[in-house]
Amino acid sequence: MPHAPCRQRSTNAWLAITGLLLLSALPIIGGVVRLSEVPAVAGSRPLASSVAAVAHIVAMTVYCLLGAFQFSPALRGRRRWHRTAGRVLIPVGFVAALGAAWLAVFFSGPPDQLPLAMVRLVFASAMLVFLALGTAAVIRRAFVMHGDWMARAYAIGVGNGTQSLVVILWTVPLGEVDAWGETWLVATGTLITVFVAELLIRRRAARRRVAAPAETALVS
Template sequence: MVSTSAPTRPAPARARRRSGWPAVTGLLLLSALPILGGAQRLGELGTDPASAPSAALAGVIVAHIVGMSLYCLLGAFQFSPALRGRSAWHRRAGRVLIPAGMVGALASIALAVFFSGPADEFALAIVRIVFAVPMLVFLVLATAAIVRRAFAAHGAWMTRAYAIAVTGGTQALVLIIWSVLGGETGVVSETWLVGVGFVINSLVAEGIIRRRARRDVRRG
């Protein structure tokens, strides 16, 4: 006898969690440029005693590079829905991410406040502190949101903080495009282009947050 029962249909593809690996890979590649630059800077510390920074300044530089590198690398994997759906992974990663991001942001602020570089690079230091302070604030707000279990708000604040942290890669791309187009890369133009990198990442972050909100509304 031939069965007339309908075959069992597989679950819809959209019901499965997306891996998000294309986004993760892109973020890791974007983070690679500033991380490699930071590693080179760490290698240069102490190689020339005549120009070596003080022990306190060297400690702040190391804290900034290590904190930001860890935040950018580990934070990229939080954009994978499949990994984010694993609550144990997400919590453990967050316990490392938030302190690392705070250390990196605080060190960035300290480097700008106690700026000791050439006078013509002071404006560049000010631009960086203008964005390092919001990053620190976003991380504090993200922590407060997760304490009160406001998960959507927590994700939004963490996304904004990550967008600022990974700006080094965007800035490098903007500078490369500017050079290819024939633009001069002096201190003044570099300052403006660094600011452009921050703005680009912030706009992308807001777009991601709004898309998540619309998706949550549709699911609701």
């Protein structure tokens, strides 16, 4: 019986990982489709934008899939795994966010899609800031703060999956939306993921505050 809480935490962690992998599957499938279309549209847009699109899709795929396993306490406990995965995740995270930002800044699509591109630019910029703060925190060995910032960055990355779900749940019963409607749905999907991540971060912080006095009492 004393090991029951540990087993429960492990089960919850793997359920969370499975959920994140399933959530990542939707944008990854969409990314594979977009990759197959790159050669067809390469001649109609600058080479740099085609490179940015490929880099963004590949990097975001690696980031979402590998990043999900960083939420496993068992794997995080293996410092070699966590550090090795982190050394991959941080660079690919920057590549994914920079690729998205490039595509938004040098947007060349239909004019009515420009607001959606600007929304993506806002989230890509936020992801870059969170990754930078997480990197700075780990350099200072502020590991708790590092984990919080990386969780926020990952929430934006995996938010592409939430966007897809929100769009599906809206359009299936109500029909297709115009460009403005798509912009609002995409923004809502990512904000939902960011909000959930923030709740989890605050819950962890609250647990640490509760545990700290107990540990102090045991030591004294």
